[in-house]
Amino acid sequence: MTTEVAPFGVDPSRNVRATVSQASVERAFAILLAVFAIGFGAVNVTTVLNQQRFLDVTGGVVLPVALAAAFMLVGVSVFVPRLVQPAQIVTALLFLVVLVVWPFTVERPLVGQQPWPWFICNVGTVAAAMGFATWRAVVYTAVVPVVYAVIRLTPAGGDAGVLRAVVDGVFIGILGGAALALIVMLRRAAAAVDSAQATAVRRYSHAIREHATEVERIQVDAIVHDSVLTTLLSAARADTPDGRMLSARMARNAIDHLAAAGDTPEDVPPVRLAELRARIAQAVDELAVPVTVRLGAISSRTVPAAVADALASAALQAAVNSVQHAGPTASRWVTVDHTAGVVRIEVGDDGVGFDQAAIPAERLGVRRSILERVASAGGAARIDSAPGSGTRVVLTWPAPGAGEQ
The missing domain is CATH 3.30.565.10 (Histidine kinase-like ATPase, C-terminal domain)
Structure with missing residues (x-):
């Protein structure tokens, strides 16, 4: 015995899952950011330790520890979905704070060295692209390269010169802009898939209701014709005892059919x-x-x-x-x-x-x-x-x- 097939196929709301959906895309974003944040953070530990002698307590201890905590929060958010966006926003804002206060934490000029925030610039821009609304992410992605380029022009940023500072800023802007564009496109594509699937489910439900209504109408039409109209026609033509007896039996059958319809x-x-x-x-x-x-x-x-x-x-x-x-x-x-x-x-x-x-x-x-x-x-x-x-x-x-x- 095989399973009875629904008249309009398998219910898509239960058995059809879109290959790309907004939920799956957001989950993938959360996992990738966690991997990048923890990975780049771990790689940057040596640079932070080597620059301790140039920084005060805030730049050498407080800021790195705060960013490390934000990165760990991003990692934890992979397992706690309600923390995903807050963790992304905290990471992006905290990184921008690090850039802004960086010149005030440097006690000795970083001659010929990259400030350690350089190595995690794109963690901040990607976190902003994921956590902020699109226009806010665009502003963030434009501000971070400018701030970093200005820092590179100062002794606190290594006094790299205009050309080097511009190249570093453009590099950050290109990577951040590419990540933002990719994230926006994937989110819009996933939203379109979700919308199409929801529309398909609504149309399926509407078709099922119409089908049920049509089946009920056919049943009522058939009962009326088979049982009621046929009985009335037979009764109208019954001019003999046998005919009247047949009409009576047909009337009983009609009553039984109408009762069974419920x-x-x-x-x-x-x-x-x-x-x-x-x-x-x-x-x-x-x-x-x-x-x-x-x-x-x-x-x-x-x-x-x-x-x-x-x-x-x-x-x-x-x-x-x-x-x-x-x-x-x-x-x-x-x-x-x-x-x-x-x-x-x-x-x-x-x-x-x-x-x-x-x-x-x-x-x-x-x-x-x-x-x-x-x-x-x-x-x-x-x-x-x-x-x-x-x-x-x-x-x-x-x-x-x-x-x-």
């Missing part, structure tokens, strides 16, 4: 094929003309109650149509069998036949009560008929290609 599938147990054939035989036996029930090969398998109701009702409607339109001399038969996992019901006659294309659109008997009723239960219905060649209505469940239910 049952949920869980309320009714599955129906064996032998019971289904007996139900069809009993129903056609009450018609005004004889209908032969042929014995086909059936097994002990069962079908859902809703499927049994749909097949039995569609078969009865096909037999009623034959009684009404095939002609008084026609022979009629019904066959129920089960072969290769498919339930097959054939209702046929050798009467006058008809042209399906000529059926008016307002006639519900064939379209609602047979074709759409069986299709809504997961089966298929086929009508073979032509003027003068009789009619064969073939009902199969499950529908070809649907697999065993």
